[in-house]
Amino acid sequence: MENIITEDISAGVVGLGLMGTGVVVSLLISGHKVKAVAPLCEDLETAPERINNQLMKCAKSGLLSEPIDFYLSRLTISEDFGELEKCHIVLECVIEIPEIKETVFKAIEAVVNTEAVIATNTSALPISDLQKYLLYPQRFLGIHWAEPSYLTPFMEITCGEKTDLTHAGWVYELAHQWGKEPTLLRKDLRGFITNRLMYAVYREGLHLVENGSATLEDVDKSFRYDAGSWMTLMGIFRRMDLLGIKDYARIFERVFPELCNDETVSPLMEQMVEINARGTQNLKGLYHYNETDAKKWDEAFVLFNEEIYKLASSYSVERKNKSR
Ligand SMILES: NC(=O)c1ccc[n+]([C@@H]2O[C@H](COP(=O)([O-])OP(=O)(O)OC[C@H]3O[C@@H](n4cnc5c(N)ncnc54)[C@H](O)[C@@H]3O)[C@@H](O)[C@H]2O)c1
Numbered sequence: 574m575e576n577i578i579t580e581d582i583s584a585g586v587v588g589l590g591l592m593g594t595g596v597v598v599s600l601l602i603s604g605h606k607v608k609a610v611a612p613l614c615e616d617l618e619t620a621p622e623r624i625n626n627q628l629m630k631c632a633k634s635g636l637l638s639e640p641i642d643f644y645l646s647r648l649t650i651s652e653d654f655g656e657l658e659k660c661h662i663v664l665e666c667v668i669e670i671p672e673i674k675e676t677v678f679k680a681i682e683a684v685v686n687t688e689a690v691i692a693t694n695t696s697a698l699p700i701s702d703l704q705k706y707l708l709y710p711q712r713f714l715g716i717h718w719a720e721p722s723y724l725t726p727f728m729e730i731t732c733g734e735k736t737d738l739t740h741a742g743w744v745y746e747l748a749h750q751w752g753k754e755p756t757l758l759r760k761d762l763r764g765f766i767t768n769r770l771m772y773a774v775y776r777e778g779l780h781l782v783e784n785g786s787a788t789l790e791d792v793d794k795s796f797r798y799d800a801g802s803w804m805t806l807m808g809i810f811r812r813m814d815l816l817g818i819k820d821y822a823r824i825f826e827r828v829f830p831e832l833c834n835d836e837t838v839s840p841l842m843e844q845m846v847e848i849n850a851r852g853t854q855n856l857k858g859l860y861h862y863n864e865t866d867a868k869k870w871d872e873a874f875v876l877f878n879e880e881i882y883k884l885a886s887s888y889s890v891e892r893k894n895k896s897r
Contacts, residue, residue, distance in 0.1 A: 577743075579604035579750050585660035585685075587677055588612060588667035589620035589650070592694055595722035596664055598627040601644040602636055602723060603751045608649050608656040612667055612677060620650055631723055634879045654680045662690040662744070664716060671698060675706040682708050690740050692716040697768060700733035701761045711737040716744060717765055724878045726885070728753040729765045780833035783841055789859055805885040 584605040586597045593609070593616075600607050609624075611617045628641045637644070649656055657663055663681050667673055674693060681691055691713050693703055704710040715731035728748050732741050741757060748755040756766060764772060774796070781787040787795075803812060813821055845859065852858035853867035862870075 577747050577750055579747070580606075582661045582747070583608065583659055585610065585657040585663035585681075587654075587657075587663060587665050587681060588694075589616040589623075590666065590668070592718060592720060592722065593666035594620050594623040595627060595720060596666055596694065596718055597624055597648065598631060598644075599718070599723040599751055600664075601628070601648060602631055606647045608660055609651070610654055610656060611650065611652050612680075614652060617650065617652065624648070624650075627721070627723065630721075630875065630879075634724065634882075636723065654684050657681060658684045658686075660685055660689055662692065662747075664692045664694060666694045669696060669698065671703065674698070674703060678703070678706045678713075688712065690714070690744060692744070694718055697764055699761055699763055700731050700736070704733035704735050710735040712740055714741055714744065715765070716748075717767075719767075721875065721878055723752075724882045726752065726754040726882075727767070728755040729758060729767065730755050731758040731761060731765055733761050776835065776839075777833050779839040779841055780835065783839055805881055806888055 579600075582605055584600045585608045586593050586600065587610045589597070589609055589611050597607055597609050597620075609620065611620060625641070625645070628637070628644055631637050632641060663685060665674060665677055665681070667677050674695070678691065678693075685691070687709050689712065691707065693700070693713075693715055694717060695703065695715060696717065700713070700715040704713045707713045710733065713733060714736045715729065715733075717729040717731065719725040719727040728751070730741055730744050730748065732738065738759065741759070745755055745757045758765060762769070778792040778796070781792055782789055807815065841859075845857075848857055849855070850857040850859075853862060853870050856862045856864065856867055
C-alpha cells in the first residue's frame, strides 16, 4: 500500500449538515488539516457545536490520540470558498439537489488547483451526471460515507465515466487511513452497492406489509434477529459458504418468482411523503413516537454504533489475517 501521510494532505469539506460535520470530524481524527466551508450561514451557527459534540463522542469511544483542542486547532470553519485554495481533496456534502451541487462544484473549481480531487457524498445521484458540471471531470468521483462517519468502516468510492483511475486509486488508499474498508466501483453503478441491496430489501418489506402478509414489526423483527445477528461479521456470500452453498440455487428457483418486482413507489411511502414524515426527527414516521421514544432511539443508535464498531473489529477474520 502506498505510504500516505494524512498530515501532508489538506482536506476541504463543503456543506456542514449531518454528514458534512461527521466527515469533518473523521478527517480531523485521521490527521488531516481541514477547511470546512458553510454554503449557508445557518451552518456557521450549528456546525461548531455539532463538531465539538462529535469530537467528544470520539474521545469517549477512545478514538482520539490527542486532546480535542488539538483537532480544533487544525480546523477552520468559514463561508469563504477561497479557504479551499490549497486543498488536495475537497468533499462536497450538500443537500441532494443536483442544481445546488452544481453551484457548489463551480465554486470549488474556481479556487482549487486543477489536480485537486473533488468528491461528492451523494447517496443516489449518478456520478457521471454530476461530473458534467465539472471543468476538469477527470478529478471527480463519489465518496459515499455512512452515518456516523467516524464510527463506520463503510465507504464506497465510485468513478464516473470520465474519472481518472489514478485519482480513484489514491482515494482508495487514503480511505484506509480514515479507518475505512472501502469498495472501489470502477463503473458508475446507480445507487452504488449498498443502496441497491437495501432498496431490494425495502421493496420486499413494504410489499409484505401492504399485501397484509406481515406487519411492520414482523418485518423488522425478522431482519433484526436473522440478518442482524451475522451481517457485520460476514457478508451475504460468506454466509452462503458457511451454511453450505448447494441448496441456495433450488431455493432461488422457487422463491424468486414470488418476490416483488414493482417499479413504482409503494402507496405507504407516498403517504409518508404527503405527511412530511421525517421519522424520529419530527415524530412522524412508519412507527408512532413521542419525544422520549424518539430520543431513546437516536441515543441507542449512537451507542450501538460504538459497540458494534468495536465488536466487528475484534472479530474481523480479514483484519486478524493482516496483522499476523
Ligand atoms: N444522512 C445520511 O445518512 C447520508 C448518508 C450518505 C450520504 N448522504 C448524502 O450527503 C449529502 C448531505 O446530506 P445530509 O444528511 O448531511 O443533509 P443535511 O440536510 O443534514 O445537510 C445539508 C447541507 O447542505 C447544504 N445546503 C442546504 N441547502 C443549500 C443550498 N440552498 N445551497 C447550498 N448548500 C445548501 C448545507 O450545508 C446543509 O447543512 C446528501 O447528498 C446526502 O444524500 C447522506
